[in-house]
Amino acid sequence: MGKVGVALAAGCAAAACVVAAVMVGRSVRRRRGWRRVVRVLEELEEGCATTVGRLRQVVDAMAVEMHAGLASEGGSKLKMLLTYVHDLPTGNEKGIYYALDLGGTNFRVLRVKLGGQRCIIEHDVDLQPIPQHLMTSSSELFDFIATSLKDFVEREENISEPSQRERRELGFTFSFPVKQTSSSSGTLMKWTKGFSIEDAVGRDVSQCLQEALSRKGLDMQVTVLINDTVGTLALGHYHDEDTVAAVIIGTGTNACYLERADAIIKCQGLLTTSAGMVINMEWGNFWSSHLPRTPYDAELDADSPNPNDQGFEKMISGMYLGDIVRRVILRMSQESDVFGPVSSKLHEPFILRTPMVAAMHEDDSSNLNEVAQILKDTLEIPDVPLNVRKLVVKVCDVVTRRAARLAAAGIVGILKKIGRDGNSGMTGGKTKGGSRIKMRRTVVAVEGGLYANYTMFREYLNEAMRQILGEDVAPYVILNVTNDGSGIGAALLAASHSASTITENTNFIVI
Numbered sequence: 001m002g003k004v005g006v007a008l009a010a011g012c013a014a015a016a017c018v019v020a021a022v023m024v025g026r027s028v029r030r031r032r033g034w035r036r037v038v039r040v041l042e043e044l045e046e047g048c049a050t051t052v053g054r055l056r057q058v059v060d061a062m063a064v065e066m067h068a069g070l071a072s073e074g075g076s077k078l079k080m081l082l083t084y085v086h087d088l089p090t091g092n093e094k095g096i097y098y099a100l101d102l103g104g105t106n107f108r109v110l111r112v113k114l115g116g117q118r119c120i121i122e123h124d125v126d127l128q129p130i131p132q133h134l135m136t137s138s139s140e141l142f143d144f145i146a147t148s149l150k151d152f153v154e155r156e157e158n159i160s161e162p163s164q165r166e167r168r169e170l171g172f173t174f175s176f177p178v179k180q181t182s183s184s185s186g187t188l189m190k191w192t193k194g195f196s197i198e199d200a201v202g203r204d205v206s207q208c209l210q211e212a213l214s215r216k217g218l219d220m221q222v223t224v225l226i227n228d229t230v231g232t233l234a235l236g237h238y239h240d241e242d243t244v245a246a247v248i249i250g251t252g253t254n255a256c257y258l259e260r261a262d263a264i265i266k267c268q269g270l271l272t273t274s275a276g277m278v279i280n281m282e283w284g285n286f287w288s289s290h291l292p293r294t295p296y297d298a299e300l301d302a303d304s305p306n307p308n309d310q311g312f313e314k315m316i317s318g319m320y321l322g323d324i325v326r327r328v329i330l331r332m333s334q335e336s337d338v339f340g341p342v343s344s345k346l347h348e349p350f351i352l353r354t355p356m357v358a359a360m361h362e363d364d365s366s367n368l369n370e371v372a373q374i375l376k377d378t379l380e381i382p383d384v385p386l387n388v389r390k391l392v393v394k395v396c397d398v399v400t401r402r403a404a405r406l407a408a409a410g411i412v413g414i415l416k417k418i419g420r421d422g423n424s425g426m427t428g429g430k431t432k433g434g435s436r437i438k439m440r441r442t443v444v445a446v447e448g449g450l451y452a453n454y455t456m457f458r459e460y461l462n463e464a465m466r467q468i469l470g471e472d473v474a475p476y477v478i479l480n481v482t483n484d485g486s487g488i489g490a491a492l493l494a495a496s497h498s499a500s501t502i503t504e505n506t507n508f509i510v511i
């Protein structure tokens with residue numbers, strides 16, 4: 001080999017070394033990047049840990065806060081609101097009733113025909129999205145609702161028989177915290193779930209609607225004003241009399257239950273004639289130091305229109321889960337380049353919605369095609385390798401699992417408060433000595449997209465219920481998915497509270 005050949009060979013070797021060094025450098029960087037995102041995931045898992053021990057602490061805290069909220073006004077972050085619903089539908093209700101359901105992104109009007117003997121002969125529903133500008137500006141909202149209701153009534157009564165009553169009667173489901181002054185009136189305490197119409201806070205929502213109905217010339221009486229949980233309880237109880245509580249896990253989350261009159265200390269004296277009342281817990285605002293809170297929760301809360309408010313809801317409900325996942329992916333993307341350059345979409349609040357989280361979590365294709373599609377279409381992150389897609393699925397899993405398990409702890413908290421968790425009082429499954437006491441069948445009505453439509457969420461919740469209650473007690477606690485309690489339940493309560501039927505249909509709560 002001549003000098004030229006040696007020089008050439010040396011040059012090639014040097015170039016090969018540079019290429020190799022670049023490649024090694026890249027792969028080291030990639031490995032480091034990967035280690036960093038795995039660390040983010042591990043921190044998330046630690047932060048979201050919901051051991052059975054911790055869930056039991058949440059159960060206890062829920063029961064304690066329930067006591068405190070019932071003892072005095074403002075005694076707890078749990079408002080434990082009176083509903084003045086002392087009696088639930090019996091099944092004997094007859095006639096045509098209307099319902100109006102306002103509380104999420106859509107609002108619905110219903111016409112329900114009840115035939116007695118627990119028979120809902122027919123129900124017609126009209127659904128309309130609420131225009132965005134009405135969710136944040138003045139009380140034009142009520143005029144919009146009244147107009148839609150009037151159009152619906154006219155359409156319906158053209159095609160089917162008109163209501164036989166002197167005045168049409170309406171059950172109004174308004175799914176926000178309301179301080180009730182009777183079963184048909186109450187003032188809005190605050191907005192949740194992204195609504196914020198300042199001039200409506202402190203006003204009687206029933207009266208606002210009634211006035212809007214008169215302005216539109218619609219002769220209709222708001223017979224009951226209820227929370228969606230109360231409608232769900234009414235429908236659940238209509239089908240199964242062992243139903244003692246209702247939980248909603250949808251855009252927002254909340255629960256209500258039947259409480260004994262003597263336990264509602266804050267209104268002693270007011271309830272002398274009835275055995276009990278439905279209490280709207282507004283559990284979305286529950287808080288306890290035992291809740292597993294991560295920096296993502298803190299950031300989400302700080303950026304929300306209602307900081308320090310609805311803490312439990314922000315960890316559990318459909319409005320927020322997608323945004324927690326988005327925040328984790330953003331952090332991963334900032335920590336390393338496994339997602340490529342940081343997509344500007346990752347900075348957009350609420351761009352990743354919970355149904356997308358469910359779709360990614362439940363993607364059972366071998367290549368996780370759905371995950372890739374959502375990352376590309378929604379977050380504008382293309383070409384994500386399979387191992388990174390798996391990471392995204394894991395993030396969805398951690399966030400959803402925590403939510404479902406906390407909701408389960410909340411439900412057991414209610415059961416504990418009313419002595420149906422198998423550990424308290426005479427209804428417990430076992431005594432200290434080990435001898436058995438007969439357990440009572442206990443049904444909780446559940447509604448909302450997370451539980452009804454998101455299989456993994458439902459399975460995690462059910463599993464946590466079994467873990468907390470134990471194998472002896474769990475079979476006595478039944479979670480029943482009801483269908484449209486916030487609509488049909490409102491019509492049922494309008495019927496059972498109607499002046500014309502109240503005597504024949506009274507089913508005072510027996511607890």
Ligand code: BGC
Pocket residue numbers: 103174175176177192193227228229248250251252253254255282284313
């Ligand atoms: C509201 C509750 C409602 C729940 C479910 C929460 O944001 O405060 O009143 O029951 O959402 O719709």
